[in-house]
Amino acid sequence: MDQDNKISNQSTPSPSDGAARLVILGAGESGVGAAYLAQQQGFDVFVSDFGGIADNYKKQLEDWRIPFEEKQHTEELIMNAAEVVKSPGIPDKAPIIKKLHEKGTPVISEIEFAGRYTDAKIIGITGSNGKTTTTSLTYHILKDAGMNVGLAGNIGKSFAYQVATEKFDWYVLELSSFMLDDMFRFKVDIAVLLNITPDHLDRYDYKLENYAASKFRITQNQTVADYFIYCADDPETIKGMKERTFGAQLLPFSIQQKFEPGAYLDNNDNIVINTTQEHFTMSIQDLALQGKHNIYNSMASGIVAKVLELRNETMRESMGNFKSIEHRLEFVANISGIRFINDSKATNVNSTWYALESMTSDVVLILGGVDKGNDYTMLNDLVKQKVKAIVCLGKDNKRIHEAFDDMVEIIVNTSSAQEAATVAYHLATKGDTVLLSPACASFDLFKNYEDRGDQFKAAVKEL
Structure with a gap:
């Protein structure tokens, strides 16, 4: 303070x-x-x-x-x-x-500094999981609708560089908790908070409430002319909201209950978005992004689009043709009937939970890296149901062994992407999925999660 x-x-x-x-x-x-x-x-x-x-x-x-x-x-x-x-x-x-x-x-932060030199309107998106996907999808919808929009923050070219060299009317910014910590006067016109689950707790005295407070900074300085879009199904978000007051108009989204205004899932598995504009509906089967977590991401992006009064036809087209981002549940190859999926961007346990939740076959799971104080217990049920073997990819795999030794028959240690891909391939059988979804940061063996994902993809292609 x-x-x-x-x-x-x-x-x-x-x-x-x-x-x-x-x-x-x-x-x-x-x-x-x-x-x-x-x-x-x-x-x-x-x-x-x-x-x-x-x-x-x-x-x-x-x-x-x-x-x-x-x-x-x-x-x-x-x-x-x-x-x-x-x-x-x-x-x-x-x-x-x-x-x-x-x-x-x-x-x-760079965002705070650059914000002083632009009159553009800002859509800010944060959350422990789904930020990059939702930011990319929102940008895709707005750009397809013909808006003059830039993409920045934790993704793409820096916000400051674009402010110096471009003249956008709108920016879609992916904002991490670390960025938000150093933002003070900066105001987001449309704020999106996807979820709050334990992540980076080493930077927050291992207290979830400190990390949550960082996420809620996305709403600071908002007025009644602004919007705060949030997930009503996320317990930590709802808990944090009870302790705070908000200047902006609130727009919740949920797959468990009906919200008007807001977004919800009807009985026919249609997303329904209702702001002050005409209702938008779209079957979840027609979404480019599949899986329960992506229904939330699509709802959040869709509410932004409706707030901006984009046409329903444009929204449907964009939400149906969006290409998934690299390193996030990215299909790599099918070799001998075994699917290889690169989810290197899953740097926390919750991301790995989402990845496993979306799997429909038996899984050989590649886990490991720099553990940020992870609690693996939330994975227990999914690991028991779906994971036949775990391949550890990291310098210190002790905590993964402690968490899963009694649950999974085969746990193997590896020290390179190539070794991990090869071992996983030999442990899998036709119809299985080899999933790289590490639940950890990458800095022990790789430059970053992109480097980890790239090395994994290269290794798979050499099998």
Whole structure:
């Protein structure tokens, strides 16, 4: 809370103060984009990354003549900042962030910074699971309808870079809890909260309520002219809502009960969306995205589209032809009658639950990586019903063994995507599915979840 007050009580530094110094910590997609926008706005910009900077980002900074450093944080070049934009991946407990907070220097996200320089309307989407799918689907529907819309946040080109180089009327932003933590004055016109399940608890003192509070920041600064779209079936969301008041108009979605206004599933398995506009209905059989979790994702995107008064025919077409995103329940190949599915983006237990819930055959499950304080018990019933073998893919698989040794006859340890794919192939029989849905972060053996998914797909294609 102190940080909230610190930001809101300080004036925003601007170049008119005589080239105000803006320091950017982290030179990934968001940091480099923020640096470009800051330079364009006349700030004295400096970029510092405690790790190495990827060659493509280094080249961009060099081409733009923006000073930077890597593999260190030089305090005298950072502590003189009027304001700091930090990468979502840097925790508040990092020594340099602690020092900046102690000094009273505002530390904000790239989204907060970029939001100052655009008049575009914002659709913000958050949740523990389904963010990327729902953000991509919403963008797909709006773009197909002919809207002038950008896609940013945790996905695609950085928001700041697009604000500097494009002129969109709308943005669809995928917002992680880490981004929301460093957003203060930024306002989302249409906010979507899909669900709240335990994730990243290592960043939140292992308290679910702290993580939930981050998710609810998506509604801060909203007014009666805005909308808050949420899942009425999600217990943590409903619990959090009881403790808060909301300025925006509330639009719930549910597959368990009827909501008007809002979205629900009727007795004939049709999604029904009712805002103030004409009702929208669509059979779940006609949705491009199948599985129970994707009914929720489609409902959320559909409510956004109806709020924007898009035509029902356009919505139906877009929701029926959307191509699933890479690394999220992505079909890879069918080899000897065995289906291989890449769900590398499943970096928490809840995502893996959704993946298993949508499986219709016996499964050889590839699990493992960096465990973020996972509780695997929610998988127990699905593992008993559907999983014939588990292939562990990680440096430390002890907790997976503890969770499932008594439940699954075969659990094998592997240390590469190639080994995992090969072992899983030999454990599976015709009609089975080999599912990479790790429930863990990827940083022990891979650069990120994309790298893990790409290596898995390459390994499958070599079988």
